[in-house]
Amino acid sequence: MDPQTAAALLDPDVLAVLDSIEYSPSAEMQIQQRLRKQGLSPDVVAAVMTQAQLRIEARAKFGPFADSMLFTRDGLGQATRLPVAAMHAKRIHRGKPQLIADLGCGIGADALAFAGVGAASVYACDSDEVTAALAAYNLRPFDAIAEHARAEDFNLDRADALWLDPARRSGKNADGSAFRLSHPEAFSPRLSWALAAAERVPSVGIKLGPALSHGLVPAGWEAQWTSHMGDVVEVALFRGHAQEREGRAALIMGEEGSLTVTEADLPSAEVEVASIGDYLFEPDGAVIRSGLIQALCAPLGAHRIHESIAYLSGDRPAEGPAAQAVSQYRVEDILPTGIRSLRGALTQRGITQVVVKKRGMDIDPAQVQRQLKLEPAGKGQPSESAVVIFTRVGEQRCAILAREC
Ligand SMILES: C[S@@+](CC[C@H](N)C(=O)[O-])C[C@H]1O[C@@H](n2cnc3c(N)ncnc32)[C@H](O)[C@@H]1O
Incomplete structure (x- = not known):
């Protein structure tokens, strides 16, 4: 969406039209004709229809809140799922900050959670003009502002909590999907800038892709890999008040609640490799990515079947909290x-x-x-x-x- 179309979409009359649409694919033609009769230009009709479709898709991430939000397709794709953003908010509010800065806020999913759960004000910015305008719209009910600005230009002395979710995609593959960047100096903002910025603010969270190499986790920080409903969605680096522990952790967020596995749960010696028992356990992806598989062995009564393969095996079914961290097979x-x-x-x-x-x-x-x-x-x-x-x-x-x- 170009800035002119975004400005037209943000007109209160156009937003009222959007809110009145009961979208379904079968009603699309009918709705389009109605909007044209109401005098909307073809570009604005197309933008309104796209928003109506994106709101339906966004319910998977935002539930009913999606129906009062605006999106770009990329912004929705990169947005943190609401329950995961709520977890970020819990961390970021730990130090009782007064101003939380979310620098590179996208359409504002994390900023919404920060603004929605605590007493702090939120400053959000995005280097993309349209994305920033939509974030400002999404944040309108809260004590928050979102502007079109670069993270690197923000005066870090103003904030006492900092959230960064650097862009890790650029360009498009032939099928239209975005490239994922693997080099942290190609992220925007760069990881080295994010880590230097973190030195200046007392409470910090940095969201990154779950494939992050363990070697890039700075000493003394917490790195928490998170899965939500079976999908590994991120690793977040926490420092200062936002930090709950040092080192690696895995957070498994499921229907029955959450389970955290940490380095402190690791056995003092390597778990032995042995043959297959009556049950095979496939650890949750967050546990695998965090390298904490062996922490599950004692609670499951399980052993490894290979030094480098992420399956465990044992002779009894998984029970208790650790059962949430595995799929199990008889x-x-x-x-x-x-x-x-x-x-x-x-x-x-x-x-x-x-x-x-x-x-x-x-x-x-x-x-x-x-x-x-x-x-x-x-x-x-x-x-x-x-x-x-x-x-x-x-x-x-x-x-x-x-x-x-
Ligand atoms: C992964 S998205 C953020 C998603 C957001 N946390 C959410 O849950 O909705 C990263 C965003 O950073 C923005 N961005 C990239 N480089 C930036 C920079 N140097 N300063 C500010 N924003 C930047 C991109 O335009 C993109 O919208």
């Missing part, structure tokens, strides 16, 4: 990895469909699934499904036949 058999013998073994057991998973083996699960050519269950026959996990146990390659439980 092991039925260890099968050969060759397609023909595997197919034979599955057919013999009456299995009609499988989910193929892999870790530590160079196979394409979708291709294996096709190659297995399992016959679907006959008419009136129940279909029998199982999970086949290709992995290595010690030096041995195997296909573990299992049921999800």
Whole structure:
């Protein structure tokens, strides 16, 4: 969206039209015709329709709040999910700040959480003119301002809490998706600038992509990898009042609440590698990314099956809080990895469909699934499904036949 269209969209009459739309794809043509009859220009009609669609998509991140917000497609894609932003807000408010600066605020998802839960004022800025204008609109009910400005130009002495979520995408692939940048000096603002800025403010959070190398976590900081409803969404670096501990942590946010795994939960010695027991456990991605898998072994009564593969195994099902940190499978058999013998073994057991998973083996699960050519269950026959996990146990390659439980 260009700045002129954004300005037209922000006209109170146009916003009233947008708020009145009950969008559904089947009603699109009808709505467009109605808006044209109301005298809106084709550009403004297109912008209003896009907003109506984006509000529907945004409900996945913002729930009903999406219906009173404005978005750019990129801004929505980069926006923090509301429950995760609420977690950021809890951290950032720990030091009871008076002014929280969110520098590079996007459409304002984190800033909204900061402004919505505490007594502090919020200053937000974005280097993109349209994004900043939409953030200002989204923040309108709160003690917050959002302006079109660069993070690097903000006077850090004004803030007592700082939130940074540097842009990590640039350019477009052929299919229209954005490149993800992996070098922290290519982020905007740069990670080195963010870390230097952090030295000047008493409470700091910096959101980064979960693939961040552990070597980039500065000494004395906390690095918390977070998964939300099974998706690993970020690593956030915390310092000062926002920090709860030193070192690495994994936060698993699920339907039944949250679980935190920390370096303090790690055993004092490496957990042994042993053969497959009755259950196989696949740790949550946040635990894997934070390198804290071995912290789950004692609570699950589990061991590793390989030095570098992120599966654990044990003889009892996962129970207690640690169960939230794993997907678990009841092991039925260890099968050969060759397609023909595997197919034979599955057919013999009456299995009609499988989910193929892999870790530590160079196979394409979708291709294996096709190659297995399992016959679907006959008419009136129940279909029998199982999970086949290709992995290595010690030096041995195997296909573990299992049921999800
Ligand atoms: C990952 S998004 C922020 C998303 C935001 N935390 C949210 O949840 O909605 C990063 C934003 O930083 C902005 N940006 C990039 N470089 C910047 C800079 N030097 N100063 C200010 N903003 C910048 C981009 O335009 C983009 O909107």
